[in-house]
Amino acid sequence: MAHYVHLHDWPTGPVERLSTEAVLLQNRLRDQVRIEPLTKTPETIAGCDISFNKFEETVYAGIVVLRLDTLETIEEAGVVSTAPFPYIPGLLSFREIPSLLEAWQKLKIEPDVVMFDGHGTAHPRRIGIASHAGLFLNRPTFGCGKSVLVGKYDEPAPERGNWSPMTHYREVIGAALRTKNKVNPVYVSPGHLIDLETAIALTLQCNGGYRIPEPTRRAHNLVNALRRGEQGDLSKL
DNA sequence: GCGACAG
């Protein structure tokens, strides 16, 4: 039910050409990404993730929607699909977005904002998976990754809530944010139709007591259960 | 040229 705009077709063909086409697309799309404050206060947030067995092309994609005020899960959608693209640093969106869009189509609710397991502007060409997907979904998106792709930062203070800017070529591209005391930070960056400060605030708002914010954590649990073929979750397909 | 490199 939830819809999206099919901005462009996905690169196909021999692996060496895939990479060239993908980078060309990123350079063509990067100017469409808009980093700006939210237009309205979000009530729902979605978390996305994919899982797969090593050396296999089958991927399990899932999206979990939660209410921002209570963090209760209000909808889940999952699909078993096939990855049309290999994992290449900097080109993650081409591997994960297609199957995530399939799961998105199954949602009845259209989430107000979407969190991705990866980066948004904290990307060599400023168009990581969160930004790229934001263009298709045409709604606020941001990335919250567990490790750095590009950029440098000073270690934020050890208490939860502290953060320091990540820079790349003199540009602020995101933030290293402490979501839990004395635990490694997560890397937050705006994707599309949102700004860094808001992305940080939302990440902190999604606290469940773990380093990884709830939307991503629940999506991760969902796709792993799907991959392992656990009973209760097959019904949600 | 060498090293780094989201999931």
Add this chain to the structure above:
DNA sequence: ATCTTGTCGC
């Protein structure tokens, strides 16, 4: 990402 048990530290 995935494969996996125990183990160090608060």
